């Protein structure tokens with residue numbers, strides 16, 4: 001279970017499998033030599049990246065780590081992980097020293113990156129690699145509208161006055177990880193085309209399995225349907241439909257690859 005108390009839905013998350021896999025493959029393409037040792041897929045979810053990691057590092061133990069039972073069940077069915085561990089990323093500790101910790105679209109669910117990322121770096125073997133991708137979308141309308149609407153509609157539960165986005169700028173990660181080795185850090189904005197949907201806004205169909213979850217988890221069913229309808233309506237201005245009904249959904253992501261000295 002996540003901190004919201006409700007489990008993830010592999011099915012809803014999997015709707016945009018291609019769009020969500022692309023950044024992981026872009027990250028993997030920047031991982032070069034990795035010394036002997038296990039490969040950890042941290043926050044592996046349903047295992048979307050597992051086959052690519054297994055193909056890239058054949059013969060290695062591939063260990064998946066996640067907190068969601070539903071996601072871990074899906075990952076298990078793939079058969080590419082040597083082991084799948086249920087653990088909270090906030091305090092996960094590797095059993096055997098990993099050669100590569102690869103984390104796609106997961107670490108933004110855990111706060112305190114200034115402690116978390118150095119802790120992960122210290123777990124690696126000499127020459128080991130930490131490769132991370134996270135959404136950096138918190139200032140975009142898709143995410144800002146969730147906060148604005150939730151605090152306007154349910155001020156008793158949502159107050160973002162002292163809120164800070166959980167993901168920093170790429171250069172801050174470059175500074176944070178520099179003491180541990182060579183760091184490459186960058187950001188990419190993917191202009192995603194989302195097809196029209198029968199009801200609601202396509203961007204909501206994208207965010208409802210991820211960014212929207214912690215919001216509706218704190219609402220009754222009636223409140224959630226009012227919130228979702230308001231969100232659908234508000235998304236039309238920043239993400240207007242194109243003539244074929246699809247929308248362009250720019251989505252920013254931050255990447256880093258740390259290579260420790262051998």
Ligand SMILES: C[S@@+](CC[C@H](N)C(=O)[O-])C[C@H]1O[C@@H](n2cnc3c(N)ncnc32)[C@H](O)[C@@H]1O
Nearest residue numbers: 043044045048066067068071088089104106109
């Ligand atoms: C957006 S999915 C990404 C999954 C996978 N890496 C991929 O690329 O498809 C995020 C995953 O992070 C997991 N997660 C969120 N918070 C977590 C936590 N505190 N500890 C462990 N896993 C967590 C969720 O269960 C979910 O499977």
